[in-house]
Amino acid sequence: MTVEVVGRGELAESLRGRVSSDVDATVIVVAGRARAVRVNEITDDEIDEQWERPMQDLIGCLQGAHARGARRIVVVVPTTGMSGGAEYSAAAALAEAARVLVKSAARQWGATGVTVNAVAVDPQAFGIDPTRSGPVSIAPRALEGAVDPTATVQWLCSAAAEHVTGQTVVCDGGLWM
Amino acid sequence: MMVGASLIDRVAIVTGAGQGVGEGIARRLAEEGARVVVAARRAETGEPVAASIRDEGGEAVCIETDVAEAASVRRCVAETVERFGRLDVVVHNAFTGGVPHRLEAARIDKHWSAMSRTSVWASLFCARESYPHLVESSRRPAGDGGGRLILITSPSGVEGSANIPLYSPAKAGQRAIAKSLAREWGPDGITVNCIAPVAASPSLLTAFERNPALQQALEARTPLGRVGDITRDIGSVALFLAGDDSSYVTGQTIVCDGGSFLGL
Structure with missing residues (x-):
């Protein structure tokens, strides 16, 4: 069985080759170069770069995973979609939209046994x-x-997680609760 | 008909106010004394609403606005300030799209672009263009101002949708924008919140006509047993968020759907 990891950046690279599964799976690390910019200064190009193109890429990646017959799909996002982030409005919109698109996909594709989940990280x-976005939580991280x-990610890609779908598992050491 | 005066002298832009939820919000804010800009894509829908508000003793004008275009939003804000001298409240409600589809077969041009442009892009356009005026409003003495940005989202923006899968992320993005701007604009005294309504909009009423079982099902799953009224139910939540009573509420989503969705 193969696990395909889609996405760029250090996080995608760290997952590539390290996630295995007993069922076909696709891991999508949501793209988009997050850059701090106040909304009164954001340009249309920056909205396109931080919101539109990565969302279109994500839709395409989900469709590709479905087309290739993946039984487990995991989308990795920052917790910023849930917490919000000052100076990161477009990036936060992307993160939360991705997390909720996971739920839509889980609802549509669940009848065929395909699970779709999200992992939210620091x-x-x-x-x-x-220092720009503001604190994720009112409390410090629980784990050191x-x-x-x-x-x-590997567990959500496995057969053992067959009854878990549409969920967001936060894996950040207990920062966002 | 004037009901109160809690928003007297305040100026509010309500996008998508030519019908449905936007119309209900515009009417409710006007009832409380706000001078309202009915921002509609077409004057054919916006002007009758503005005229009706004026006939009932309120103050309203229609400004043709396509929220998907930054220049159009910029013009709307500039004309509003030129006409009324200030801008205190922006309610972004306008939305286009939402055709049922299968996610695996969805097309960007057909099923996504209009929703993306009128939700996230338009929310950022409204925020970007109105910011200096909302700051100015918040600098006014207590009781005479307070910048407010209100984004109209949906319960589907929290829970996802099997029927319209790409509608949900478009609406979810707005919730994250509200949280982000609440953080960013808090030091300026501007509040940013969302309303997630279920109300008797023209599109929902049309769907009920085509499929009466849908209305029965929706009412059956709603603890309050009815579909919301655009003015009394949804407009009143917007009034709270637009006024002084909500000055310490920011970054939140108020679900106004009769208790159907309880997932927040």
């Missing part, structure tokens, strides 16, 4: 600067040490 993995979402 925004810094997507280049989002917490480095956080690696690989095992969480």
Whole structure:
């Protein structure tokens, strides 16, 4: 069985080759170069770059995963969609839209046994600067040490997760709750 | 008919106010004394609403606005400020799209672009163009101002949709924008919130006519047992978010659907 990892950047590279599964799976790391910009200064090109093109890419990736017969689809996003982020309006819109598109896909494709889930990770993995965006949570992170979402992604890609769909598993060491 | 005066002298733009939820919000804000810009894509729909508000003693004008185009939003804001001298409240409600589709067969041009342009792009256009005026409103003495941006989203923007899968992310994006701008604009005293309504809009009433079972099903799953009224139910939530009573509420989504969706 193959696990396809789609996306660019360090996070996608770190998952590529390290996620295996007993069923065909696709992992999509939502693209888009997050750049801090106040909304009164954002340009149409920046909206296109941070919202429109990555959303269109995501739709295409989901369609591609479905077409190739993936039984597990996992979309990796920053928690910024849930928390919001000052100076990251377009990037936050992308993250939350991706997370909710996962739910739509899960509802449509569930009848054929395809599961679609999201893993939400620390925004810094997507280049989002917490000194600009503001804190993710009112409380500090619960767990200490480095956080690696690989095992969480791998579990959602596995046969064992066959009854889990449309969910967001936050894997950030207990920062966003 | 004037009901109150809680928004007296305030100026509000309501996009998509030529019908449905936008019309209901425009009417409710005008009832409370707001001077309302009925921003509609076509004057044929917007002008009758503005005229009706004026006939009932309110103050309203129609400005043709295509929210999908930045230049059109810019013109609307500029004309509003030129005419009324200030801008306090922007309600972005206009939306185009929502054709049922299968996700695996969805086309960007047919099923996505209009929704994306009128939801996320338009929300950012409205925010970008109105920001300096909303800041100015928030600098006014207490009781005489307070910048407000209100985005109309949907319960589907939280829970996803099997029927219109790409509608949900378009609406979800607006919720994230509201949270982000609440953080960004908080120091300016501007609040940014969302309303997720289910109301008797023309499109929903048309769907009921075509499929009476849909109305029965919707009412059956709604604890309050009815579909919301665009003015009394949805407009009143917008009034709260537009006025002084909500000055410490920001970044939130108020679901106004009779209790049908309880997932927040």
